Amino acid sequence: MKSTFTPALSRRGFLAGSAAAGAAVSVRPAWADTTTPFTLRAAPGRARLVPEPWGETDIWCYGGAVPGPEIRVRQGDRLRIAVANALDEDTTVHWHGLRVPNAMDGVPHLTQAPIAPGETFTYEFEAVDAGTFWYHPHQRSFEQVGRGLYGALIIEEANPPRADREMVWVLDDWRLTQEAGIAEDFGGFHDMSHDGRLGNTVTINGRVPDALPVQAGERVRLRLINAANARIFALDFGELAPQVIALDGQPVTPHAPQHARGWVVIGPAMRVDLMIDMTGAPGETLTITDRFFSDRNFEVVDLAYSETPLRDAPPDWDMALAPNPLPEPDLARARRHDVTFTGGMMGGMVERQMGLSGSGGMMGGGMMNRMHDGGIWFVNGMAAEGHILDPMLVLERDASHVIAMTNATAFHHPIHLHGHSFRVIGRNGTPTAHREWQDTVLMAPRERVEIAFVADNPGDWMFHCHILEHQAGGMMGVIRVA
Numbered sequence: 001m002k003s004t005f006t007p008a009l010s011r012r013g014f015l016a017g018s019a020a021a022g023a024a025v026s027v028r029p030a031w032a033d034t035t036t037p038f039t040l041r042a043a044p045g046r047a048r049l050v051p052e053p054w055g056e057t058d059i060w061c062y063g064g065a066v067p068g069p070e071i072r073v074r075q076g077d078r079l080r081i082a083v084a085n086a087l088d089e090d091t092t093v094h095w096h097g098l099r100v101p102n103a104m105d106g107v108p109h110l111t112q113a114p115i116a117p118g119e120t121f122t123y124e125f126e127a128v129d130a131g132t133f134w135y136h137p138h139q140r141s142f143e144q145v146g147r148g149l150y151g152a153l154i155i156e157e158a159n160p161p162r163a164d165r166e167m168v169w170v171l172d173d174w175r176l177t178q179e180a181g182i183a184e185d186f187g188g189f190h191d192m193s194h195d196g197r198l199g200n201t202v203t204i205n206g207r208v209p210d211a212l213p214v215q216a217g218e219r220v221r222l223r224l225i226n227a228a229n230a231r232i233f234a235l236d237f238g239e240l241a242p243q244v245i246a247l248d249g250q251p252v253t254p255h256a257p258q259h260a261r262g263w264v265v266i267g268p269a270m271r272v273d274l275m276i277d278m279t280g281a282p283g284e285t286l287t288i289t290d291r292f293f294s295d296r297n298f299e300v301v302d303l304a305y306s307e308t309p310l311r312d313a314p315p316d317w318d319m320a321l322a323p324n325p326l327p328e329p330d331l332a333r334a335r336r337h338d339v340t341f342t343g344g345m346m347g348g349m350v351e352r353q354m355g356l357s358g359s360g361g362m363m364g365g366g367m368m369n370r371m372h373d374g375g376i377w378f379v380n381g382m383a384a385e386g387h388i389l390d391p392m393l394v395l396e397r398d399a400s401h402v403i404a405m406t407n408a409t410a411f412h413h414p415i416h417l418h419g420h421s422f423r424v425i426g427r428n429g430t431p432t433a434h435r436e437w438q439d440t441v442l443m444a445p446r447e448r449v450e451i452a453f454v455a456d457n458p459g460d461w462m463f464h465c466h467i468l469e470h471q472a473g474g475m476m477g478v479i480r481v482a
């Protein structure tokens, strides 16, 4: 298992050290204090993403670090967060996956005026659902998130399932130069029309990680958050048998990862909560490998077992999480809506193969028609420019809705809806085993996915691909709940 990850900045390029992956700073009490809002300051900064002999990297970040401060409150707490913009450009903060009121959703122009340089905007909302969430800008996110503006937002259950330890891993993928600077080629046409901005350096909590110490027999709750612009991970945990207990923050019946080979697949913006029993032997080392691109496997992190076991056999504690207060869609009465995604390199070919009209897609039948209006990706034939859009769908409030989505492109897309969680009820006509609640669903090329939810949160909500270069290339729309 050799890393083929390029260039020299893969983990194997460095000497092993002893420190754990930089732990995110948690400042719990302040976040839930409604008298003095906590200030989250977006500003340029520096971070040690990669070890010596490389230098620090100039980034943009919250609170002087990447990831930004871990926001951690209890379910039902009220959050009041003042976002101060010390960048040279407008920004906003979106609370990804949280069911907040529309005015707090952080979408520039659509739900608020962008926060200008030097200005502050205070967000205030209740933590309705427990789970693993994150925050990031929604203004030019392909660059602002790509430079390091993001952080974890953890909402604790009143009664969490028992574990010996919890870890939060915010995954990112950076495109660095040989001097460990951020490559400045944001928004390039090739990235936009293919897989997005894939990088060459994967970090956990803002660092290329050293080996993480674990103990034989311990049970760890691992909260994975994918903050990368474009990289989809398929994490191979080797001989470990992680159990999925939540997806996108929402509890799911504990189950082995559904990938045929047991890999944990996590697209951009998605979260997966795992329970992992450390079943290896004292003194052993286990490597976690990303295998999403079969020709570009690479080693993400090593787990190093200490010499002393914690216990001899895995505990038999219950793993199930209590459900969040989500309204259950009534499938028999749900209104149906169709959404088709087209475009991108080779998109015209896929559309023809799928029996669609071949309307969009670079290098496809419709390329010339499409080039002149600037879009690369299309949602029901429209490419978005900016955030002020006529709604592509208007959903009756408090009614149940099914959206049948078709990915008529040659690429994967993690499709995100703001303001709601939805059940993923079917893939390619087959009901899903767990009817999982998600806010971001990964669609494979040519895949058809059906989602269902009650449109109970009024307002105009973004609906977009979370490969941020695809979003910038038009793969975005507005769904109105009225």
Ligand code: C2O
Pocket (backbone or CB within 6 Å): 094, 096, 136, 138, 269, 416, 418, 462, 464, 466
């Ligand atoms: Cu995480 Cu519209 O975004």
Ligand code: CU
Pocket (backbone or CB within 6 Å): 412, 413, 414, 465, 466, 467, 470, 471, 475
């Ligand atoms: Cu996409």
